[in-house]
Amino acid sequence: xxxxxxxxxxxxxxxxxxxxxxxKLEGExxxxxxxxxxxxxxxxxxxxxxxxxxxEGASVEAEIVKQFRGPKLVAFKMKRRKGYRRKIGHRQNxxxxxxxxxxx
Numbered sequence: 027x028x029x030x031x032x033x034x035x036x037x038x039x040x041x042x043x044x045x046x047x048x049x050k051l052e053g054e055x056x057x058x059x060x061x062x063x064x065x066x067x068x069x070x071x072x073x074x075x076x077x078x079x080x081x082e083g084a085s086v087e088a089e090i091v092k093q094f095r096g097p098k099l100v101a102f103k104m105k106r107r108k109g110y111r112r113k114i115g116h117r118q119n120x121x122x123x124x125x126x127x128x129x130x
Contacts (some may be wrong), residue, residue: 029128030066031086037065040086040125050119053090059123061086067130075130084130088123096120 028041034049051059064084068074075081096118103112 027067027069027128027130029064029068029084029086029130031061032063032065033061040128042125042128044125045091045122046088046125047094047096047120047122049121050093051090051121051123053121055090055092057090058126059088059090061088067128081130084128086125087127087129088125091122091124093119093121 028039031038031040033051036049038046038048040046053059062080062085064077064081064086065079066074066076067081067084075084077084099116099118101114101116104110
């Protein structure tokens with residue numbers, strides 16, 4: 027069974043016991059979360075239940091595994107023959123969660 031959840035302005039396809047890195051959420055490692063914004067729920071080879079836009083009564087339960095920072099991303103700007111170069115780095119704060127249950 028899988029679900030499509032919405033958090034941090036993004037959508038994620040999750041299954042039970044899966045580790046997912048999402049936008050940073052407040053909480054300590056080991057604390058429980060519930061995602062109420064479930065867009066769709068389905069099983070492989072069976073009918074997919076799609077909400078308009080959210081499924082009523084559906085939720086996904088998860089546990090925070092750790093808080094960490096993602097890999098460094100480099101934005102490099104350059105204008106040829108002008109001596110203009112700018113290098114900017116960025117690391118996003120992320121939360122790793124383990125999906126414990128999908129309630130449809």
